[in-house]
Amino acid sequence: MPAARARHAFGLRHRLAWGMIVHMSDARGQPARPDSALPPAAARVVVIEDQRLVAEFFVLHCRAIGLTVEPPCSTLRDGLAAVRRLQPDLVLLDFSLPDGNGLDVAKTIMDEFPEVRIIGVSSHRDPWTMLQVQRLGLHGFVDKHEQRPEILTEAIQAVLAGRIYYVPMVNESTANLRRDPKAFIRVLSDYEVRILSMIGESKSDDEIATVLGISPATMQSRRRDIMRKLDIHTTPKLIHFAIVNGLTRPEQLTRPK
Secondary structure: OHHHHHHHHHHHHHHHHHHHHHOOEOOOOOEOOOHHHOOOOOOEEEEEOOOHHHHHHHHHHHHHOOOEEOOOEOOHHHHHHHHHHHOOOEEEEOOEEOOEEHHHHHHHHHHHOOOOEEEEEEOOOOHHHHHHHHHHOOOEEEEOOOOOHHHHHHHHHHHHOOOOEEOHHHHHHHHHHHHOOOOHHHHOOHHHHHHHHHHHOOOOHHHHHHHHOOOHHHHHHHHHHHHHHHOOOOHHHHHHHHHHOOOOOHHHHHOOO
């Protein structure tokens, strides 16, 4: 019986998601997206998302607005292989996958296939992620927490039409960072930010030194410089800073080294 109830609940959520897509309307009760505004049916989409319910929602949503959607990929490895094989028009990309950071794969896709458009759809809204979205030049970003399905539709239509589409928090977050004279992007070099991200993963000085090809003594000096610049004087607080600002993500701490 518990398994049957679980299957029933999953099916119900699917039907609700489908109804939400098909019956979306604006404040005046008119269809949210007239047929003339829908993207061309020939547009092909690859979904890279490891949460099955979310991935299936993306597939249903894209099909409902007239797109051709491939079966979703739950890892970066499979997603990148699908992009290389199919060379789609659009990729919907989560940033936290079991095998790594989606932003790294986004850069690879943009380097290899500059004509492929990418929309990041993620629950990560920290300052570093928002900054990286803009630095990489992603074509779109929609956060999972607060956005309505209509926003995803708008983002897809805009990006397929050759425009950039970011939800407001992207520009707001990076603007706040740039206004703050003590923000980490102002006081730390890119090299120091990389070191801080590894400190956030609880790596030792010896481990980080090996990755960077420097001596442990040099690494210890780098750690002291970072702590001084951020006015943080204990390693636990430094790790907390890295996680809160998105330089290290909690799921990275549980991945095999």
